[in-house]
Amino acid sequence: MPDQDFLQLPDLACRDLGGSVVYANDEFFAERENLVAPGPPVFDSSEFGHKGKVYDGWETRRRREEGHDFAIVRLGVPGVVHGLVIDTAWFKGNYPPFASVDGLCVEGYPTPQELLDAKWEPILDRVPLEGDTANTFAVDDDRRWTHLRLNIFPDGGVARFRVHGKAKPDPAFLTGTVDLAALENGGDVVACSDQFYGSPRNIIGLGRARHMGEGWENARRRDGGNDYVVVELAGEGLVEHVEIDTSYFIGNAPGAARLVGIPADGDLADESSWVELVPRTRLLPDCRHRFRVDAGTPVRHVRLDVYPDGGIARLRVHGRLT
Ligand SMILES: NC(=O)NC(NC(N)=O)C(=O)[O-]
Structure with a gap:
């Protein structure tokens, strides 16, 4: 599938299809569920909460130790991924400079702990990200996935995570x-x-x-x-x-x-x-x-x-x- 054509395919992670962000190691500033919300992210420059600026996305705190942050998405329908969008819209001074994505194909309904213990396979190797940008990545891979793990390095905010592909239900x-x-x-x-x-x-x-x-x-x-x-x-x-x-x-x-x-x-x-x-x-x-x-x-x-x-x-x- 040539370059950006995958954007025409359905977003298998989208909440409308039943996608869910089932785990994130941290979501101090903004909740993980926003990653799969339908529609474009919104921003109100005047909106602040007790813990900081309110963002329509997933945002972790500033890391003071080694490591990186990650979120796990259960696809609404299992499928083959043809492209990913890691959209950092509105995250300008606090976007993650790098990201990677792993996949998993499992039967049944694993708990977050079972997902953490599972053997994940790389789908997208570590790539640089731009801030306030819908970063797009075509994926050439015919494996079927039920879950994706978005890894950000080292920390920061991502507004939306779109997983475009072909549904392969059981x-x-x-x-x-x-x-x-x-x-x-x-x-x-x-x-x-x-x-x-x-x-x-x-x-x-x-x-x-x-x-x-x-x-x-x-x-x-x-x-x-x-x-x-x-x-x-x-x-x-x-x-x-x-x-x-x-x-x-x-x-x-x-x-x-x-x-x-x-x-x-x-x-x-x-x-x-x-x-x-x-x-x-x-x-x-x-x-x-x-x-x-x-x-x-x-x-x-x-x-x-x-x-x-x-x-x-x-x-x-x-x-x-x-
Ligand atoms: N102005 C900010 O966005 N600051 C911080 N983030 C939030 N949500 O307040 C930060 O440190 O990334």
Whole structure:
């Protein structure tokens, strides 16, 4: 994955996905939980508490002995890490000059003490950090992790720790009918005609969109063609029902949509291998459209075409893994 492209991938550590900072050796100035808070860090220059300046981040005290500080994050969903952001926003005279990151893959629900005793593996070797900066690091590694340890040298403050990657949940829990497209289940967007206003990954994100900005929105199309998005499913599966949600797209919903599936041995570019799941159907603005599907053929990818363009809030592809 080239340089900064990993920033498009979901943040597996984010609180929205269930990520948690389960331990920090010190959090004197600012609490560790802020590391995985959604949204950008905020700063109020006038806000002081009894112990010092209030920061929206994790901040340790000034070290007076050897050693370094660290925090342990449990990912919301286990996954493969493609890039890290160690964001020192607002930490200007008190950011850590260096950091490194280790990973761990464990079954079950280890306690902080069990995590402290575990055998961690390096993911990111010690690197220099800039203050008041979203420090980005691409990671080329295909191992699956459940926990990450952020080490800072020797001490200081980090506003956010973002862990961008691909979700790899335990397939033992993907039983019965599940959303095969959902990012949290391991689905991912692999192609899209246009993402001018909003990322197509939004449509397979968590929960409902809360406004138009949380959906996929392309630009107005002027060339007679149509927009589309291709989703790699969590695995090969039989699709049972589909939701195409245009919530909050009121003046800019697509006029119609079509959903096809592509079998594991099919060709994303060869229409003759596609399986019709939802034929071209008129869509309404601001509406959750649900469709029963009885295709009979397992598929590995789905392709959603919208005509001619327009926004989609969510795409849910409910089915059973084969
Ligand atoms: N002005 C500060 O931020 N000072 C200290 N930090 C806090 N949070 O007060 C420090 O020593 O890093």
